[in-house]
Amino acid sequence: GAGVSQSPSNKVTEKGKDVELRCDPISGHTALYWYRQSLGQGLEFLIYFQGNSAPDKSGLPSDRFSAERTGGSVSTLTIQRTQQEDSAVYLCASSLRLAGAYNEQFFGPGTRLTVL
C-alpha cells in the first residue's frame, strides 16, 4: 500500500519568505508527527496530531512555525519569514495509535528546505 508522502521533495526559498510543506499520512493512521533533521541539531520532534485532540506543539522552535491537520488526514507545516537556520530536512511520520500497545511510526521521504 501507499506509504507516507511529502511534497515538495525539495524547496529552495529566499530568507524572509513563507513556505508550506505538505504531508499525506498512511490512510487510516490517526497520529501524525513532524520532525526536523538538521546538521546542527540532529533529528528533533516538532509537533504531533492525534485525531481531534489538541496537538502537542512542544517541539516547535519558534512562533514562526505552525502546522495544521485538516479532516484528520493531510497536514501542512508552515514556516513564516524563513531564516537560514530553518534549512533542514522536514520529515513527516504517521501511526495507527491503537490503545495499549506501542505504535510504529512510518516515515515519509522528507522535504529538503534550503533557505538562501
Add this chain to the structure above:
Amino acid sequence: AQSVTQLGSHVSVSEGALVLLRCNYSSSVPPYLFWYVQYPNQGLQLLLKYTSAATLVKGINGFEAEFKKSETSFHLTKPSAHMSDAAEYFCAVSTLGGSEKLVFGKGTKLTVNP
C-alpha cells in the same frame, strides 16, 4: 525526559566484519527503544524495536540489539557487514502514552570497506 547518546558519529568496518553501533539512553519511565536506518536521500526505516518483551531483539537485514537495563544500553550488532549496510543509523527512545514522540540520538554513519 528522555535522551539518547550514540557513541561514535562515524564507524568504519571491513566487509564481513562485526558491526557494533553503541546506544545509551536515559529515561525516567520504562523505555521503548528503536534503531532506524537512513540511506542517502531517503527517509527513516525501522530496523528493530524493543517494547518490553524479549530483551534480545532481532530486526531486518540480520541486525539485532540487546536491551540491558543495568547498563541503560541498546547496542546494535550484525555479525557480518555487507556493503549494502553503509548508511546512517539512529537510535531512538520513546515511552508508551502521551504523544509517543521519538527522541533520537545524533546518529552514526557506518562505512563498509571492501
